[in-house]
Every structure is written in C-alpha cells, then in structure tokens.
Amino acid sequence: MSDALASPAAALPVPPGRVLARGATVLLVMGLAALPFAVQGSWIYALGITFANAVAVLSVSVLVRYGGEVSIGHGFFAAVGAYTVAIMEQRLGVSLLVSLPVGVALGVVSGIAFAWPSRNISGIYLAVSTMALALALPELINNAASFTGGYQGLYVAEPLVPGLSMSLQRYYVPLAALVLVALALGQFRRSRQGMAMLLVRTHPAAADAFGTPRVWARVAVMGISCGVAALAGCVLAFASSTVSPSGFTLWTSIFFLVGSVVSVYGLSLPRALVGGAFLTLVPQLLSASGAWIPVMYGVALLAVILAGHFLPRLSARIRRQGGTA
Amino acid sequence: MSLASIAPASVTPAGTNPAPALTGQGVALAFGGIKVLQGLDVTFRAGEITGLIGPNGAGKTSLFNCLTGAYRPTGGTIHYGTAPLDGLSPAERARKGIVRSFQTVALCPDLTVAENVMMGLARDYRAGWASAFLPLARGRRERAAMMDGAMAALTTLGLERTASAYPGALPPGTQRLVEIARAIAGKPSVLLLDEPAAGLNTAETRELTRALRRLAAPDLVMVVVEHDMDLVMSICDRITVLNFGTIVASGAPDAIRRDPDVQRIYLGTEDD
Numbered sequence: 001m002s003d004a005l006a007s008p009a010a011a012l013p014v015p016p017g018r019v020l021a022r023g024a025t026v027l028l029v030m031g032l033a034a035l036p037f038a039v040q041g042s043w044i045y046a047l048g049i050t051f052a053n054a055v056a057v058l059s060v061s062v063l064v065r066y067g068g069e070v071s072i073g074h075g076f077f078a079a080v081g082a083y084t085v086a087i088m089e090q091r092l093g094v095s096l097l098v099s100l101p102v103g104v105a106l107g108v109v110s111g112i113a114f115a116w117p118s119r120n121i122s123g124i125y126l127a128v129s130t131m132a133l134a135l136a137l138p139e140l141i142n143n144a145a146s147f148t149g150g151y152q153g154l155y156v157a158e159p160l161v162p163g164l165s166m167s168l169q170r171y172y173v174p175l176a177a178l179v180l181v182a183l184a185l186g187q188f189r190r191s192r193q194g195m196a197m198l199l200v201r202t203h204p205a206a207a208d209a210f211g212t213p214r215v216w217a218r219v220a221v222m223g224i225s226c227g228v229a230a231l232a233g234c235v236l237a238f239a240s241s242t243v244s245p246s247g248f249t250l251w252t253s254i255f256f257l258v259g260s261v262v263s264v265y266g267l268s269l270p271r272a273l274v275g276g277a278f279l280t281l282v283p284q285l286l287s288a289s290g291a292w293i294p295v296m297y298g299v300a301l302l303a304v305i306l307a308g309h310f311l312p313r314l315s316a317r318i319r320r321q322g323g324t325a
Numbered sequence: 326m327s328l329a330s331i332a333p334a335s336v337t338p339a340g341t342n343p344a345p346a347l348t349g350q351g352v353a354l355a356f357g358g359i360k361v362l363q364g365l366d367v368t369f370r371a372g373e374i375t376g377l378i379g380p381n382g383a384g385k386t387s388l389f390n391c392l393t394g395a396y397r398p399t400g401g402t403i404h405y406g407t408a409p410l411d412g413l414s415p416a417e418r419a420r421k422g423i424v425r426s427f428q429t430v431a432l433c434p435d436l437t438v439a440e441n442v443m444m445g446l447a448r449d450y451r452a453g454w455a456s457a458f459l460p461l462a463r464g465r466r467e468r469a470a471m472m473d474g475a476m477a478a479l480t481t482l483g484l485e486r487t488a489s490a491y492p493g494a495l496p497p498g499t500q501r502l503v504e505i506a507r508a509i510a511g512k513p514s515v516l517l518l519d520e521p522a523a524g525l526n527t528a529e530t531r532e533l534t535r536a537l538r539r540l541a542a543p544d545l546v547m548v549v550v551e552h553d554m555d556l557v558m559s560i561c562d563r564i565t566v567l568n569f570g571t572i573v574a575s576g577a578p579d580a581i582r583r584d585p586d587v588q589r590i591y592l593g594t595e596d597d
Contacts, residue, residue, distance in 0.1 A: 187458055187459065209419055210445055213416040
C-alpha cells in the first residue's frame with residue numbers, strides 16, 4: 001500500500017448507518033441471486049425485466065442527481081442500446097458480450113451529440129428537447145425497417161453463456177448489470193469527476209472558479225446518463241428477447257422518469273429496484289383490475305411518492321422521540 | 326500538517342526574479358449604460374495582503390469577477406506577471422492558480438466538508454474516467470492525496486473535526502471558513518477572498534485573522550474584500566479604496582486611515 005493510501009486522512013470513519021445499508025444490500029443481492037431456485041416461470045421473466053428497468057431508472061436518476069436536469073427522452077438512448085444488440089445479433093451473429101460494449105459506447109456518443117448543442121439550455125426547455133427525441137424515435141425505427149425490422153421488430157435469442165438455460169440468463173444478466181451499474185455509480189460518487197459534477201449542479205460559478213467548466217459537466221453527465229440508458233436498453237432487449245418500436249415510445253421515457261421519481265432519484269441498488277419494480281411488477285399485479293388499471297396505477301404512484309416523501313420524516317421523528325424518551 | 330504544505334507551490338529563490346503580480350490596466354466594466362468599473366489601474370503584489378474596500382456598489386466584487394474571468398471587462402487588460410489573462414475562462418484562470426471565495430457561501434450540500442475542500446484541489450489531478458467508475462489504484466491514490474490536501478487546509482483553519490460533516494449541519498460562520506479552506510487547499514498563486522469574515526462571530530473572525538496572516542507568503546498574491554475594518558487594518562499591507570468604480574485612494578493602512586476622502590466616503594468622519 002502506498003503512503004497516500006495509508007494516510008489517516010484517507011480513511012475517515014464510515015458512518016454506522018452506511019455500513020448497515022451496505023450489509024442489507026449485500027443480503028438483498030444474495031437473496032435475488034437465489035430467487036430463481038424458489039420461483040419460476042413468468043416471475044423469473046418479470047424480474048429480469050424489472051432489473052433492466054431498474055438500470056434505466058438509474059440512468060435518469062444520474063441525470064437528475066448529477067446534472068440537476070430531467071429527461072423525458074431516455075427511451076431514445078435505451079433504444080440505441082437495444083437495437084444495437086438486436087441488429088448486431090441479426091447481422092453479425094454476435095452475442096451480448098460483443099454488442100453490449102458497442103451499445104453503451106453508442107449511447108455515450110449519442111448522449112454527447114445531444115448534449116453539446118443543448119449545453120446552454122436547462123430545466124423545462126431541456127426536458128422538452130429530450131421529449132422530441134422520444135417522439136421521433138418510433139418513426140425513425142419504422143423508416144429504417146430494413147435494419148430495425150420495422151413495426152415487427154427483431155428477436156434477440158443469442159445466448160451469452162452457451163449451454164445455460166436462456167430463462168436463467170434473462171434473469172441473471174440484467175441482475176448482474178444492475179449490480180455492476182450500482183457499484184460503478186457508488187464509485188463515481190467518490191471520484192473527482194463525480195464530486196465536481198455535484199458542485200457544478202449546486203454552484204456552477206464556484207465550480208468554474210476551481211477549474212471545472214460547467215459545459216464539461218453538462219456534456220459529461222449526459223454522456224454517462226445516456227450510456228447507462230443504452231446499457232439498460234441492451235439488457236432489456238436481452239431480457240425480453242425482442243425489440244420493437246412499441247417498446248420505445250414516449251411513454252417508455254415517461255415511465256423511466258416515473259421510476260426515477262418513485263425511487264426518489266436514488267442511485268443505490270435498492271432504490272433503483274423500487275423504481276424498476278414500479279415500472280414492471282405493479283402493472284402486472286394490477287392486471288386483474290381491468291379498466292381500472294390506470295386509476296389503480298395512479299393511486300399506487302401517489303402512495304409510493306407520498307411514502308417516499310413522508311417516511312424518512314416519520315422515521316426521523318420516531319428516532320428523535322426514542323432519543324428523548 | 327504544517328502550514329508550509331499549503332503555502333504557494335513555487336517559492337522564488339531569493340535574489341532571482343520577483344514573484345509575479347496581478348495587474349489590471351484600464352479595467353472597465355459596464356452593464357448597459359451603467360459604468361461599474363471606470364478604467365481601473367491596479368497592481369496586487371505577491372507577498373502582500375491587499376485590502377479592497379469601499380461602500381456597497383463601489384465595484385469591489387465586480388473587479389474580483391473581472392480578475393477571475395467571471396465577467397469579461399469591456400475595456401483594459403489583466404495580467405498575471407507578464408501573462409495576459411484576457412479571454413481565459415474562470416476554469417482556465419483557476420488552473421493558473423487564481424482562485425477566489427464567494428460573497429455568499431457556495432458549498433455543495435451533497436458533499437462532505439472534506440469533499441468540498443477537495444474540490445479546491447481538483448484542477449491538479451488527472452485520474453481518468455476508468456478510475457471514476459472502477460476501483461482502480463490510481464483513483465484511490467488520487468482521492469487519498471486530495472483528502473490529505475483537504476485535511477491540511479482544514480487543519481490550518483482549525484476545522485479538521487468538521488471533515489465528515491455536511492455543510493448544512495454547520496453554522497454559517499464555519500461554512501464560510503470551509504470555503505476559505507477550499508480556496509487555500511490548492512496552493513493558489515493568487516487568492517481573492519470576497520468578504521471572508523461575513524457571518525463570522527468574534528472568535529471566528531479572530532481565528533480567520535490569524536489564519537490569513539499565516540497564509541501570507543512571498544509568492545502569494547492575496548486580495549481581501551472586506552467590510553470589517555478592524556480585520557482589514559490589522560492584516561493588510563496595502564489598501565485600495567474604491568468608490569463608484571474608481572480608485573479613491575491606495576496605500577498603507579495608516580495612510581488610508583488618515584485620508585480625508587476615505588474618511589468622508591467610507592469610514593465616516595469624526596463629526597458623523
């Protein structure tokens with residue numbers, strides 16, 4: 001170990017609450033890893049989609065947390081990843097192992113390509129700009145039918161690990177992606193770049209004055225966020241075994257944002273899972289409600305948002321009362 | 326950690342080239358028809374603490390903003406030593422060691438105190454994107470080195486115990502000291518402090534006064550905008566007085582104190 005790593009300043013104590021949270025997350029991941037041995041069939045499929053959607057939720061939350069901006073067009077960048085996987089499999093016969101890095105790279109590049117001309121707009125104007133991407137996407141896909149399969153879409157059937165059951169792969173690959181993205185984002189929070197982006201978000205002039213240009217931060221955060229969205233699209237294509245324009249409508253982007261709001265823009269694995277589950281499992285659980293599904297979904301959304309808002313305050317109040325008792 | 330570790334990086338050997346000064350010639354700034362700065366000629370020398378005083382609206386912070394690149398002057402030139410700074414962005418000037426603190430506290434509430442101070446060092450580090458996302462040794466070394474630098478700056482101001490706290494949990498005066506720690510952490514060559522004592526209580530101001538005196542170094546250009554005249558008079562080697570965007574007086578504290586124009590427009594005459 002180097003002297004720098006051994007210095008006492010480098011090792012400030014980790015708060016006990018954070019240690020507990022890490023332990024709980026490890027237990028959660030272990031539980032999820034063991035789940036396919038306890039449940040089967042459609043639940044395994046639905047959970048695989050949940051994990052992929054959780055990654056998409058993280059992509060929006062990254063933009064909110066580090067950029068202070070909202071996107072209602074991240075379905076576009078997820079589609080970039082998803083179609084990269086499908087087209088590369090169709091045309092080149094390669095598996096996710098090859099197409100995923102390409103899809104993520106294309107997501108980053110397209111995010112930067114979008115961010116540069118829009119670098120000086122923010123708030124509702126940026127959100128509406130991203131919405132334009134989501135609105136244009138289905139038509140773009142349909143007009144490139146020779147590549148994208150048009151309305152019918154494309155199948156994704158190439159296994160990542162030959163010999164292993166595809167249903168298990170469609171569960172474990174998105175789970176692994178979710179875990180790795182959450183770990184990478186945890187690492188990013190501690191990095192110089194991550195801290196600089198947080199400073200730019202809250203005090204751009206101060207960040208500028210200490211050597212971090214705000215334009216760099218805007219472009220970089222879009223690149224990261226869109227790269228994560230493309231990764232989500234890659235694993236979503238793999239988990240669902242098909243890609244088609246109906247999977248990447250404006251509603252897809254809106255639901256990614258809803259998932260991010262439900263997770264309180266959290267960048268941890270449990271928070272992202274809550275968002276992903278809300279996009280995937282809640283509609284499935286409400287499927288028996290018939291025509292009332294949208295109403296029930298709205299009520300559930302309201303309940304989760306209110307719980308996310310009030311539960312921390314409630315628990316803090318209980319802690320305070322417990323402390324004074 | 327000793328104070329020497331946060332003194333300016335390059336110490337000029339005695340008898341060689343003098344340390345560079347920050348100079349402005351004919352610096353002018355206007356917003357529409359309002360002339361905020363009217364062709365100022367200023368020289369801030371290394372090794373000195375210069376106080377910049379004047380009534381509200383005199384143009385002190387506007388001059389700071391021109392010096393740091395936040396504002397583009399409508400006239401004049403600014404040099405650090407012989408190097409022109411005109412056209413350089415604030416970030417580029419920061420990379421040349423020209424840093425500042427802000428009139429209102431500009432700390433990030435999502436970063437701990439130590440992490441906020443680490444941002445004062447960020448311009449000196451280059452670990453790439455791979456280190457940002459993966460637990461690579463280079464990234465860990467970078468964070469550890471930045472943390473050491475931040476702790477040194479915090480220790481200088483007696484703030485080491487606040488390192489793990491978030492700014493929102495600290496009193497306003499302490500937050501301001503943290504901001505000064507961030508400014509000094511990166512071994513600046515030019516340090517511009519905009520009302521550093523605003524919001525500090527008497528004890529904190531006393532501690533700040535001691536810290537600023539200790540920070541003065543042969544290669545450091547330090548300029549302080551401040552309304553606390555006791556602080557200004559006690560730490561500054563020279564004082565420049567602004568009013569309506571022009572220089573009213575410039576000189577040693579005693580001379581400024583006796584200057585009738587200064588007494589009239591800023592300090593107040595005995596008759597007041």
